[in-house]
Amino acid sequence: MSCLTKNxxxxxxxxxxxxxMLLYVLFLVTAVLVFVHHHPTGPLAWxxxxxxxxxxxxxIAAFGLYLAEEKDEFQVAIGVQSMLWAIGGxxxxxxxxxFLEGFVHLRHLDLILVYPIYCALSGIAFGLLQLxxx
Amino acid sequence: xxxxxxxxRAERDWSQADLADRLEVSxxxxxxxxxGKFDPSLxxxxxxxxxxxxxxxGIFTDES
Numbered sequence: 001m002s003c004l005t006k007n008x009x010x011x012x013x014x015x016x017x018x019x020x021m022l023l024y025v026l027f028l029v030t031a032v033l034v035f036v037h038h039h040p041t042g043p044l045a046w047x048x049x050x051x052x053x054x055x056x057x058x059x060i061a062a063f064g065l066y067l068a069e070e071k072d073e074f075q076v077a078i079g080v081q082s083m084l085w086a087i088g089g090x091x092x093x094x095x096x097x098x099f100l101e102g103f104v105h106l107r108h109l110d111l112i113l114v115y116p117i118y119c120a121l122s123g124i125a126f127g128l129l130q131l132x133x134x
Numbered sequence: 135x136x137x138x139x140x141x142x143r144a145e146r147d148w149s150q151a152d153l154a155d156r157l158e159v160s161x162x163x164x165x166x167x168x169x170g171k172f173d174p175s176l177x178x179x180x181x182x183x184x185x186x187x188x189x190x191x192g193i194f195t196d197e198s
Binding site: 007071072073074075077132133134 | 158159160162163165166167171172174175178
């Protein structure tokens with residue numbers, strides 16, 4: 001993936017993104033296997049439960065690092081705009097879903113889905129901004 | 135903000151990619167500035183002015 005761009009900051013971001021993604025898969029599989037086979041309790045259970053989340057926090061930090069390291073101010077502007085659209089979209093979707101859950105008993109939205117919703121909206125926003133500034 | 139980037143580039147026979155390389159930004163950034171969709175920061179505007187041997191007002195025009 002890093003061969004797709006000459007931009008050093010973007011290459012570093014892609015590398016960090018894939019490392020955190022691999023860690024996420026590794027931590028998730030580990031947590032599931034340990035919980036299924038060993039039924040951990042106490043601090044170990046808490047630690048295992050948050051391991052996949054730590055990888056996702058790492059992914060968010062990787063994007064923050066990219067914005068800090070990117071020398072091309074226009075690319076920073078696109079990154080920030082797509083992030084803001086995605087944050088606004090995620091807040092809108094989840095607050096609407098929350099009221100629907102409360103009033104018309106719509107199926108419960110698991111909090112674990114908030115980050116994938118953010119990622120999907122961020123991808124859509126980034127694509128639309130790329131088209132706008134093509 | 136209106137600008138004379140296209141004219142200045144043409145005078146030197148530079149493509150958007152040539153200018154982007156000289157500014158160390160993406161071609162997309164040059165296109166966005168040239169078409170007035172993105173206003174550069176002061177440091178980038180000064181860099182452009184130095185590159186074309188003029189001042190900022192020689193490239194950008196305040197529309198207000």
